[in-house]
Amino acid sequence: MTGVRIVELAQFTFVPASGAVLADWGADVIKIEHAETGDAQRGLVSILGMDQDRESSSFFPIMEGPNRGKRSIGLNLETPGGRAVFEDLVRSADVFVTNFREPTRKKLRVDVDDVRSINPQVIYMRGTGMGPKGDEGPSGGYDQTAFWARSGHAEAVTPAEHDRLLSMPTGAYGDNIGGMTIAGGIAAxxxxxxxxxxxxxxxxxxxxxxxxxxxFGINAALLTGGPLPHHRPSQHGSPRNPLSGSPYRTSDGRWINLGMLQPGRYWPEICERLGRAELITDERFATGDQIIANAAVAAGYVAEMIGALTLAEFRKRMEGARGQWAVVQNFFEAGNDPQARANGYVAKVVDADGADRELVVAPVQFDETPPVITRAPQFAEHTDEILRELGRDDNELLQLKIDGAVT
Incomplete structure (x- = not known):
């Protein structure tokens, strides 16, 4: 994406996350922030009950993740000088992206027709909560509402016996998926x-x-003509496959998720590796169909086999196995996963204080090369640099600041 300029007028994570992906891919992403308050997400100090602030640090993951690699300009679009700078930026842009709601876009004169009147060739991308059409088109939305609640996720993952809905597993869950989606749309x-x-x-x-x-779930529900039933998950495995479904627990309390979708194919390997070779010839499990018919009994044996081993012992037994499995990891373990590290899925970045930090990078690689990333900008950090690129001299820069047009 080297040579591609993205002008971003957006806040929070949905849409800005796309700019992070495009910056990972080499684009020049200029982030327009409100001249006084900046991106509203800079003011979030807590998310999902976790304190985002770190004393004596400029590095806040909630901002760094969706804004790494960008340049920031503080701009007041409601001043003549700020408007002139905005129009110069749009003229220089290949793509303009925003997640401002329609009423705000019209008020600020940054809607499609406004931007296209400045640069007819610009690609215009708008991210919305509910889509641009319909009665709710002008309404806003966050990922916990439009993505998680409205589209069925929350109901689907909440067991029927629970007296409350389960929340998203982490902040910006739908936002980041949306950001990658937007990046693909922009590339197309x-x-x-x-x-x-x-x-x-x-x-x-x-x-x-x-x-x-x-x-997958929505399509199935539309086919059946009603809501999908809530099935109580099996204690181990699934009702028809002991080698896939609910996880198994090791003797030291770690969970193992098996993903072997052909039980007849992998049953002998599991039994051999986990020390119960006699179960291979047991008539109850002699064929795939018999394993399916006796899945609950077979799952009990698998639970015994795995439950007798520590995680380290299980790993050793399964080295080189054909069947798919994974240990259930927490976020810290995922961030330090040797396989993730070997593939460059976590990259080093130097923060504004000169400290070494780490961030997860976009999951797409080109030519087997992980992206090299830089930190997110501080608020309005690149205002002067960008204005000079647009041809403003020092006197003009000073006047724009006196007029409150830029920060």
Whole structure:
């Protein structure tokens, strides 16, 4: 994406996350922030009950993740000088992205027609909560509402006997999925423009991303003509496969998730490796169909086998196994996973204080090379640099600041 300029007028994580992905891929992403308050997400000090603030530090993951690699300009679009700078930025842009609601876009004169009147060839991307059409089109939305609640995720993962709905597993869960989706849409639009000369208006909503993510369940419900039943999960495995489904627990309290979708194929390997070779020839499990018919009994044996081993012992027994399995990890373990590290899924970044930090990078790699990333900008950090690129001299910079047009 080297040579591609993205101008971003957006806040929080949905939509800004796409800029982080595009920056990972080499694009020049200029983040427009309100001249006084900046991105509203800079003011969030707690999310999902976790304190985001760290004393004597400029590094806040809630901002760094979706804004790494960008440049920031503080701009007041409601001043003549700020408007002139905005129009210069749009003229220089390949893509304009925003998640401002329609009423705000119209008020600030940054809607499709406004931006296209400045640069007819710009690709215009708008991220919304509920999609641009319908009665709720002008309404806003966050991932916990439009993505998690509205599209069926929360209901699907909450056991029927629970007296409250389960929350998203982490902050910005749907936002980050949406950001990757937007980045793919922008890449496709750039390809279309390069191939045909035609530009695009791109729409991505949190509701649409949520429905796509949950499409297996939604499609099944539409086919059956009603809500899907809530089945109480098996204690171990699934009702028809002891080698896939609910996890098994080791003797030291770790969970193992088996993902062996062909029980007849992998049953002999499991029994051999875990020390119960006699079960291979047991008539109850002699064929795949028999294993399926006796899945609950077979799952009991698997629970005994795994429950007799520590995680380290299980790992040793399963070295080189054909069947798929994974240990259930927490976020800290995931961030330090040797396989993730070997593939460059976590990258080093130097924060504004000069301290070494780490961030998860976009999951797409080109030519087997992980992206090299830089930190997120401080508020309005690059205002002067960007203005000089646009041809403003020092006197003009000073006047813009006196007028309150830039920060």
């Amino acid at each position: 639009a750039l390809f279309r423009r390069a191939s045909t000369g035609e530009t695009s208006v791109i729409d991505v909503s949190l509701l649409g991303v949520g429905m796509w993510t949950a499409s």
